[in-house]
Amino acid sequence: MSTEVLQRLSTITLSTKHLRRLPHLSDFLPFSLPSPSPTVTASHVPSLFREPYILSGYRPVQQDWRCYLLSLFQKHNESLNVWTHLLAGPVLLLRWWANVDTLGYTLDTASLPLLLFLVSSLTYLYLSVAAHLLQSHSERAHYFFFFLDYVGVAVYQYGCSLGHYFYASEPAWRECVGVMFLPGAAFFGWLSCTGCCYAKFRYRRPYPPQRKVCQLIPTGLAYVLDISPIAHRLLTVSWSQEPSLPFHALQIACFLLSAVFFSCPIPERFFPGHCDFAGQGHQIFHMLLSLCTLSQLEALFQDYAQRRDTVVELFGEWQLWWACVSFPVLLVCCILTALIPMKHMSKALQSKDE
Numbered sequence: 540m541s542t543e544v545l546q547r548l549s550t551i552t553l554s555t556k557h558l559r560r561l562p563h564l565s566d567f568l569p570f571s572l573p574s575p576s577p578t579v580t581a582s583h584v585p586s587l588f589r590e591p592y593i594l595s596g597y598r599p600v601q602q603d604w605r606c607y608l609l610s611l612f613q614k615h616n617e618s619l620n621v622w623t624h625l626l627a628g629p630v631l632l633l634r635w636w637a638n639v640d641t642l643g644y645t646l647d648t649a650s651l652p653l654l655l656f657l658v659s660s661l662t663y664l665y666l667s668v669a670a671h672l673l674q675s676h677s678e679r680a681h682y683f684f685f686f687l688d689y690v691g692v693a694v695y696q697y698g699c700s701l702g703h704y705f706y707a708s709e710p711a712w713r714e715c716v717g718v719m720f721l722p723g724a725a726f727f728g729w730l731s732c733t734g735c736c737y738a739k740f741r742y743r744r745p746y747p748p749q750r751k752v753c754q755l756i757p758t759g760l761a762y763v764l765d766i767s768p769i770a771h772r773l774l775t776v777s778w779s780q781e782p783s784l785p786f787h788a789l790q791i792a793c794f795l796l797s798a799v800f801f802s803c804p805i806p807e808r809f810f811p812g813h814c815d816f817a818g819q820g821h822q823i824f825h826m827l828l829s830l831c832t833l834s835q836l837e838a839l840f841q842d843y844a845q846r847r848d849t850v851v852e853l854f855g856e857w858q859l860w861w862a863c864v865s866f867p868v869l870l871v872c873c874i875l876t877a878l879i880p881m882k883h884m885s886k887a888l889q890s891k892d893e
């Protein structure tokens with residue numbers, strides 16, 4: 540028995556040796572790729588990059604940009620923040636194509652809000668990936684990519700509002716809020732981007748509670764308005780008649796739970812140094828937000844399939860086109876707003892360097 544075990548062990552050792560001798564991908568490339576430096580502890584990076592209760596796994600600053608791109612395959616304390624949103628994109632697209640097959644989709648005026656919801660979701664997911672993957676390069680890069688991340692959040696909020704308004708609202712709700720909803724959603728989307736950028740620009744680590752207030756109040760107000768057609772529908776319509784309502788309920792539950800993990804550094808607060816790679820509250824926040832987006836896609840597709848024939852008749856082509864054109868306008872406004880604190884921050888960092 541023991542001889543057999545020893546023989547198997549030696550086979551595994553030999554296989555490992557052979558694997559090491561196999562050519563690497565870099566051997567076939569016509570150029571050489573830099574290798575990312577090993578990760579370091581919190582005391583070896585500037586305080587801007589240190590996260591509460593995360594003691595190690597930091598990527599050193601000022602490496603070649605390619606090292607941060609390649610750190611996608613390195614084990615560090617941002618790995619799962621990157622991968623959670625990176626993988627959510629293909630899953631979202633797969634669900635989109637599955638729904639196109641089963642429920643049908645035609646690119647026309649009635650379907651534009653649904654397409655913009657998908658675009659807004661991919662925008663926030665991939666701006667978040669860029670922020671978590673590349674922010675460690677320098678303080679300037681950290682601010683630049685996180686300001687862009689906030690632009691993504693604002694655009695996503697507006698993308699959700701379009702879907703909720705055109706496919707999921709009830710006549711009684713439209714009589715109350717009606718035409719003010721989309722301008723209000725655009726304004727609060729922009730305000731949440733502004734609040735998050737201001738908080739990032741204004742406060743330094745260790746962050747005071749006011750920072751979260753600046754982030755959460757405008758984002759919370761935007762959410763209350765954006766979700767109001769869904770909340771009204773969930774409270775007034777029988778769930779058994781509408782296949783989308785359980786998915787809408789799930790998207791609200793996921794979002795509210797994600798807000799808890801975004802606001803509080805749990806569970807790492809109770810296990811400092813033990814969640815440096817996996818188990819951080821921010822990773823749980825990313826997963827719940829991705830699940831929220833997937834539930835929204837399922838719900839909005841069901842609503843779209845049920846109401847697509849009446850959308851143009853109900854809202855009019857002009858309102859649909861106006862709403863869709865306002866989407867890139869909001870994107871440009873948010874980018875311009877984010878550039879203001881970025882410009883001030885660049886100046887401050889430049890004078891600090893000199």
Ligand SMILES: [Zn+2]
Pocket residue numbers: 620667671821825
């Ligand atoms: Zn994040």
